[in-house]
Amino acid sequence: MAKKPKTNRFSITNEKFYNFIKLTIAILLGLALAFVVLCFVSKDPVNAFVTILTGPLKKPRYMGVVIEKFVPFLFSGLCCCLLFKCGFFNLGGEGIFIASGLLMSVFACNEQLAIAGVHPAICILVAAVSGGLLMLIPAFFKAKYGANELVLSLMLNSAYLGLGTYIIKYHFLTTTTSLIASPDYQPTARIGFLSGQFFQDYHISITFFLGILATFLVWFVLYRTKLGYQIRLVGTNPKFADYAGINSFSLAMKTNFIAGALCGIGSAIQLLTQFNYFNWTGVNSPGIGFSGALMAMIGQSNPIGTFFASFFIKYLEQGTTVLYYSDTSVPSEIVAIIEGVIVLLVSSTYFLRRLREKKLLKEGLQSEYRNDREAK
Amino acid sequence: MAETILKLDKVTKVYGNGTVANRDINIEFKKGEIHSIVGENGAGKSTLMKIIFGIEAPSSGVVTYKGEEVHFASSMDAIEAGIGMVHQHFMLIPSYSVVDNIILGMEPKNGIFINTKQAVKVCQELSDKYNFEVDVTQKVAELSVGKRQKVEILKTLYRNAELIILDEPTSVLTPQETEQLFEQLKSFTEQGKTIIFISHKLEEVKQISNRITVMRNGVSKGTYNNEDLTMAQLTNLIVGRDVETDYEVYKKHPDFNKEYALKVENLTLKHASRNILDNVSFGVRKGEILGIAGVEGNGQIDLVKCITGLQEVEYSGKIEINGVDTTGMNVRQRRNSGMAYIPEDRMNDGIAGDLPISDNMIATYYDREDVNGKITMNLKAIDKISDELIEQFSVKTGSNKTKINALSGGNIQKVVVAREYNTHSNLMIAEQPTHGIDIGSAEFVHHQLIEMANNGAGILLVSADLNEVMNLSDHIIVMFDGKIAGYFDKAKEVSDQELGLYMLGVKHQTEEEIRGAL
Numbered sequence: 001m002a003k004k005p006k007t008n009r010f011s012i013t014n015e016k017f018y019n020f021i022k023l024t025i026a027i028l029l030g031l032a033l034a035f036v037v038l039c040f041v042s043k044d045p046v047n048a049f050v051t052i053l054t055g056p057l058k059k060p061r062y063m064g065v066v067i068e069k070f071v072p073f074l075f076s077g078l079c080c081c082l083l084f085k086c087g088f089f090n091l092g093g094e095g096i097f098i099a100s101g102l103l104m105s106v107f108a109c110n111e112q113l114a115i116a117g118v119h120p121a122i123c124i125l126v127a128a129v130s131g132g133l134l135m136l137i138p139a140f141f142k143a144k145y146g147a148n149e150l151v152l153s154l155m156l157n158s159a160y161l162g163l164g165t166y167i168i169k170y171h172f173l174t175t176t177t178s179l180i181a182s183p184d185y186q187p188t189a190r191i192g193f194l195s196g197q198f199f200q201d202y203h204i205s206i207t208f209f210l211g212i213l214a215t216f217l218v219w220f221v222l223y224r225t226k227l228g229y230q231i232r233l234v235g236t237n238p239k240f241a242d243y244a245g246i247n248s249f250s251l252a253m254k255t256n257f258i259a260g261a262l263c264g265i266g267s268a269i270q271l272l273t274q275f276n277y278f279n280w281t282g283v284n285s286p287g288i289g290f291s292g293a294l295m296a297m298i299g300q301s302n303p304i305g306t307f308f309a310s311f312f313i314k315y316l317e318q319g320t321t322v323l324y325y326s327d328t329s330v331p332s333e334i335v336a337i338i339e340g341v342i343v344l345l346v347s348s349t350y351f352l353r354r355l356r357e358k359k360l361l362k363e364g365l366q367s368e369y370r371n372d373r374e375a376k
Numbered sequence: 377m378a379e380t381i382l383k384l385d386k387v388t389k390v391y392g393n394g395t396v397a398n399r400d401i402n403i404e405f406k407k408g409e410i411h412s413i414v415g416e417n418g419a420g421k422s423t424l425m426k427i428i429f430g431i432e433a434p435s436s437g438v439v440t441y442k443g444e445e446v447h448f449a450s451s452m453d454a455i456e457a458g459i460g461m462v463h464q465h466f467m468l469i470p471s472y473s474v475v476d477n478i479i480l481g482m483e484p485k486n487g488i489f490i491n492t493k494q495a496v497k498v499c500q501e502l503s504d505k506y507n508f509e510v511d512v513t514q515k516v517a518e519l520s521v522g523k524r525q526k527v528e529i530l531k532t533l534y535r536n537a538e539l540i541i542l543d544e545p546t547s548v549l550t551p552q553e554t555e556q557l558f559e560q561l562k563s564f565t566e567q568g569k570t571i572i573f574i575s576h577k578l579e580e581v582k583q584i585s586n587r588i589t590v591m592r593n594g595v596s597k598g599t600y601n602n603e604d605l606t607m608a609q610l611t612n613l614i615v616g617r618d619v620e621t622d623y624e625v626y627k628k629h630p631d632f633n634k635e636y637a638l639k640v641e642n643l644t645l646k647h648a649s650r651n652i653l654d655n656v657s658f659g660v661r662k663g664e665i666l667g668i669a670g671v672e673g674n675g676q677i678d679l680v681k682c683i684t685g686l687q688e689v690e691y692s693g694k695i696e697i698n699g700v701d702t703t704g705m706n707v708r709q710r711r712n713s714g715m716a717y718i719p720e721d722r723m724n725d726g727i728a729g730d731l732p733i734s735d736n737m738i739a740t741y742y743d744r745e746d747v748n749g750k751i752t753m754n755l756k757a758i759d760k761i762s763d764e765l766i767e768q769f770s771v772k773t774g775s776n777k778t779k780i781n782a783l784s785g786g787n788i789q790k791v792v793v794a795r796e797y798n799t800h801s802n803l804m805i806a807e808q809p810t811h812g813i814d815i816g817s818a819e820f821v822h823h824q825l826i827e828m829a830n831n832g833a834g835i836l837l838v839s840a841d842l843n844e845v846m847n848l849s850d851h852i853i854v855m856f857d858g859k860i861a862g863y864f865d866k867a868k869e870v871s872d873q874e875l876g877l878y879m880l881g882v883k884h885q886t887e888e889e890i891r892g893a894l
Binding site: 224225229230232233240241243245246 | 684685686706707708709710711717719724725726727728729730731735739740742743748751752753755779
C-alpha cells in the first residue's frame with residue numbers, strides 16, 4: 001500500500017475519540033439533569049450543586065471517606081470488567097460480597113489467627129479463594145449447559161443472602177448488642193491507615209495501593225497476556241474462538257475464578273477497613289456487587305476507565321453527604337440519577353450516532369472523490 | 377416506449393462505518409422489462425435492492441415508484457406497493473408447508489380462523505398458472521433448492537407483486553434449473569410484470585435481459601440495451617480490465633509421492649435418524665486441489681465441520697490429517713496436526729469484528745512461540761507479522777490497529793486467508809473462499825490457493841460456485857444428499873452440464889468409480 005489514508009485523531013469518526021466525547025456528554029447531561037432535580041427540591045440549587053461537585057475537597061477527612069469507600073467499589077467494578085470482556089453477564093458479585101464476606105468474618109473473629117500483619121492477609125486470601133469458587137457455579141452451568149448466567153447468578157445472590165442471615169442468626173450471633181450481626185472482629189484483623197499525617201488524613205491504607213495494583217494487573221492481563229487475548233477473543237465472538245480452537249470452557253472457568261476472587265477481595269477490604277463486624281442488610285452496603293456492573297459499563301469495560309468511574313461516583317456520593325450537613329432537603333439518591341443517566345447514554349448505541357454518521361458520510365464521499373481524482 | 381415504473385434519482389447510501397455503498401445512482405426501470413443489474417460482489421447491487429425494497433433507507437436521493445415519490449419505512453410498505461423480492465438466501469420456514477409459507481402474513485380469513493381450503497386453492501392455482509409444478513401441501517423442508525426458490529417467487533406473486541427483484545437467483549441452481557427459471561421469468565414479463573435481475577454471471581445476464589445497468593464501486597456505469605453490448609464490453613465495464621479464468625498455467629503439480637494431507641474413510645453422520653453424511657470416503661494429496669461441488673445443503677457444511685472438529689454431533693468413520701488419526705481430537709489438536717481452515721461464514725466464524733486486524737491476524741496460532749514472550753504476548757512480533765501479511769496479501773487498510781469490521785468483504789477475506797496461510801499447514805480447507813467478494817480479491821485468493829498447493833499443501837476446496845471448482849481443482853467430487861455422487865479424476869475433462877446432472881442427483885456413479893476418490 002502506497003499511501004495511508006489520513007485520519008484525524010480528534011474527529012468524531014475516530015472510534016476512541018467518539019467514545020470519549022460520548023462519555024463526556026453523558027456525564028454533562030447527567031449533571032445537568034441532577035441540577036434540574038435540585039431546582040425542584042432545594043431552596044438554593046446553585047449552592048447545592050456546587051457543594052455536590054466540590055464538597056469532598058473541603059476537608060481531607062471528606063476526601064478520606066471517598067478513598068476508603070472507593071477501594072472495595074473498585075474491586076467490584078474490576079470483577080465485572082473482566083467478566084464483560086469475556087462475554088459473561090454474571091452478576092454474582094453481590095452474592096460473593098455477602099458469602100465471602102461472611103466466611104471471611106469467621107476467620108477475622110478467630111483468636112488463634114490473631115497475629116498482627118498476617119491476620120488480614122489470611123482473611124483476604126480466604127475471601128478471594130471462596131469468591132473465585134462461588135463465581136464458578138453460574139459460570140459452569142453457562143459454559144457447560146448454556147444456562148443463562150444472569151438468572152442463575154441473581155438467584156444465587158438471594159440464596160446467599162438468606163443463607164447468610166440464617167447462619168448469623170443461629171450460629172454466629174454477636175452477644176454484645178441486639179443487632180443481627182457477627183461478633184466483633186479481632187483487632188489484629190482490622191486494616192488500619194498507614195502511619196503518617198497525610199495517610200491518616202486521607203484514610204489511605206495499604207488497600208488503596210492494592211486497588212491500584214489490581215487495576216494495573218487486570219489491564220495487564222487483558223491487553224498483554226495470552227490469557228487476556230483469549231478472553232477478548234471469546235468475548236468479542238465466541239464462534240470465532242471455537243473456530244480458532246480456543247477451549248472456551250476452561251477459559252470461562254479461569255476468568256470467572258479471577259473475577260470472583262476480585263470480588264471476594266473487595267468484600268474483605270470493605271469489611272476490614274470500614275466495619276468491625278458483619279451485618280449485611282443493616283450497616284454494610286448491599287448493592288455494591290451490582291454497582292460494580294455499572295462502573296464497568298461507565299468505564300466501557302476498561303479497567304482504567306472503571307477505576308476512574310468508581311472514583312467519580314464515590315466522589316459524587318460524598319458530595320451529597322457533605323451537602324446533607326447543610327441542606328437536608330436533598331436526598332442522597334440524587335447520585336443515582338446521575339449514575340443512571342450516564343450508564344443509559346454510554347451504553348446506548350444510538351446516542352450521538354446520527355452525528356457521527358453524518359460526519360462519516362461527508363468524509364466517505366470526500367475520500368471517494370479524492371480517489372477518483374487520483375485515479376484520473 | 378414503455379412507461380417507467382420505478383425511478384431512482386441520485387440515490388446515495390452510506391453505512392454507519394463510513395462505507396459508501398451507493399453514490400448518485402440514477403436508473404429508470406420500464407414496465408414489462410427484464411432489467412439486469414450487474415457488477416462485482418461489493419459493487420453495491422444488493423444495497424441498491426435493499427433500498428428499493430425498503431430494507432434500507434437511502435442517505436440521500438429520491439425513489440419514485442409509479443410516478444410518486446416513495447419513502448418505504450420497511451419492506452412491508454414495499455410489498456404493499458407491489459414490489460416483491462426473492463432473496464439470495466431464502467426466507468422460508470422449512471417445517472411449514474408451501475401454502476403456510478406463501479400465505480404467512482396475508483392469510484385468507486374465515487372469521488378468526490385461517491381459511492385453509494381457500495389458501496390451498498389459491499396457491500395451487502397460482503402454481504399451475506405459471507407451470508411451477510409445486511405441490512403446495514408439501515413441507516418446504518422436503519423440497520429441493522430449485523423448488524424452494526419457486527416457492528419464494530410464488531410468495532411474491534401471491535402478494536400481487538408487479539415488480540419482482542431476484543437477487544442472485546441462479547447461484548444455487550444447477551444449469552438445468554436455471555433454464556427453467558428463465559422461461560418463467562419471460563412469461564412474467566409477457567403479463568406486464570417487471571423483473572429486476574441481479575447477477576454476476578454474465579452469460580445469464582446476456583441471455584435474458586432487455587436492458588443492463590452496470591455497477592462498479594457503488595457507482596452506476598450506465599444503462600445499456602442488451603443488444604448494444606458485446607460480452608467483452610460488458611466485462612470491461614464491470615471490472616475495468618480483462619479477467620483471466622485459466623489457472624492451469626500457474627500450477628506446478630509438485631510430486632509428494634501421493635502422500636495424503638487428508639484422508640476421510642467411511643464417514644457417516646446421523647442426525648435425527650437421517651444420514652446427513654453417508655459413508656463418505658476420499659483423500660486429498662499433498663500438492664493437489666480437490667474440489668467438492670454440489671448444490672448447497674447436500675452435506676458439504678457438515679463434512680467440513682467433521683474434518684475441522686467443529687461438529688457437535690458424533691460421527692463414525694475415520695479422518696486422518698497429515699497421517700494423524702483425529703478421532704476424539706478437538707479443533708486445537710487438529711490444527712496442531714497441520715490443518716488450516718478458511719470458513720464459509722467469515723463474518724461470524726472467521727473474524728472477531730470488534731478487534732483490530734493485528735489481533736485477528738494471529739487468532740489461529742496465538743499460542744505459537746513466535747508471537748509469545750515469557751509472560752506477555754510479543755506485541756512487537758505480532759505487529760511485524762501483521763504488517764508483513766497486510767503487505768503480502770495487499771490488504772487495504774491504514775494500519776494494523778484498524779478494527780477489522782471497517783474493512784470491505786474482500787479485504788476481510790484476505791486477512792482470513794493470510795492468517796490461515798501463515799499457519800504453514802499442509803492441509804488447507806477452503807470453504808466458499810471467494811463467496812461474496814469482489815473479482816479482484818477473488819482472483820487474488822485463487823492465486824494464493826494455487827501457490828499453497830505448489831508449495832506442497834493439500835487443498836480441499838468446497839464451493840457452490842461451479843466455475844470456481846472447475847477452474848481451480850485437479851480432481852472433483854460431486855456431493856448429493858450426503859453421498860459422493862461422482863468422482864472425476866481429471867477436472868478439466870468434465871463439462872458443467874455433466875456436473876449439473878450429478879448435482880441434481882439425476883446421475884450417479886457406481887461404487888467402483890467413486891472409490892477412485894480415495
